[in-house]
Amino acid sequence: MIPSIDDHDTPALIGPRLEPWTHGGDGVHALASRPPKPEGPALLLVHGFGASTDHWRYNIPVLGERHEVHAIDLLGFGRSAKPEGLPYGGGLWRDQLVAYVRERIGRPTVLVGNSLGGFAALAAGVALGREAAGVVLINAAGPFSDEQADPKGWGAIAKRTIGGALLRSPVLQRLLFENLRRPATIRRTLNQVYIDRTNVNDELVEAIRRPSLDPGAFGVFRTVFDIPRGQPLDQLFSQLRSPLLLLWGIRDPWINAAGRRAAFQRHAPAATTEVVLDAGHCPHDEVPEQVNAALLEWLSTLPEA
Numbered sequence: 001m002i003p004s005i006d007d008h009d010t011p012a013l014i015g016p017r018l019e020p021w022t023h024g025g026d027g028v029h030a031l032a033s034r035p036p037k038p039e040g041p042a043l044l045l046v047h048g049f050g051a052s053t054d055h056w057r058y059n060i061p062v063l064g065e066r067h068e069v070h071a072i073d074l075l076g077f078g079r080s081a082k083p084e085g086l087p088y089g090g091g092l093w094r095d096q097l098v099a100y101v102r103e104r105i106g107r108p109t110v111l112v113g114n115s116l117g118g119f120a121a122l123a124a125g126v127a128l129g130r131e132a133a134g135v136v137l138i139n140a141a142g143p144f145s146d147e148q149a150d151p152k153g154w155g156a157i158a159k160r161t162i163g164g165a166l167l168r169s170p171v172l173q174r175l176l177f178e179n180l181r182r183p184a185t186i187r188r189t190l191n192q193v194y195i196d197r198t199n200v201n202d203e204l205v206e207a208i209r210r211p212s213l214d215p216g217a218f219g220v221f222r223t224v225f226d227i228p229r230g231q232p233l234d235q236l237f238s239q240l241r242s243p244l245l246l247l248w249g250i251r252d253p254w255i256n257a258a259g260r261r262a263a264f265q266r267h268a269p270a271a272t273t274e275v276v277l278d279a280g281h282c283p284h285d286e287v288p289e290q291v292n293a294a295l296l297e298w299l300s301t302l303p304e305a
Contacts, residue, residue: 052078090230
């Protein structure tokens, strides 16, 4: 068992260490692992909604044997700051990743993101241009242009008015938040999105629960209902100039990965590489050996910076 990656509990073999850094004056939790002679570009690992650097617990030790690896907590999540008033959403997280690459890494970087982190990684990869050595999307979230069209009909009107009003009720939001951060609820949710539940353990549950106890956590959670959708995926794909790897946990019950593959195939650059895995929403933690192997093989094909 690989121990949790914490600034007070660090795997001795790879030596990932805390990288003190701020973005816009707000503290950001980040880790870095640098082997004596790193190969290829650096890697920046970006977690999904509600997760943190801890979610890369089985990836950093392996990837860090050969590559310079960084992992970051997006503002509002993990051990990063959760201040009120920040415009939480794709734009903020894109800018956070771009700034980290330029200020802390300082060389071509492959951005690797899961779920919400995939959307942020893709947007940052576009913004970085040639500074992005590649982008890896692991069951990435985010809409396409045709999914942003306004719904039509009385059913859509009712959903926008009645459903929207309920979701924006502070009382109901608080009740939902309190329920979602209960250990039993976290475990039940993880069991829904991991096909192989071997790695759904106390360590993972606590890694998700702990940040939810921070004073600003509820405020961040409330913004979920108003987070801007950001630039559509198809527009981002059309602007991407970096190699792209799509890693699919094909049995993902949250985003219907089998259905989304077709949309990604229509819009992604022609030279995109795809790897399909028998896993759920978080294959990097569910089947880390397969994800690590696929990543390392793809990284070996990238041109020298």
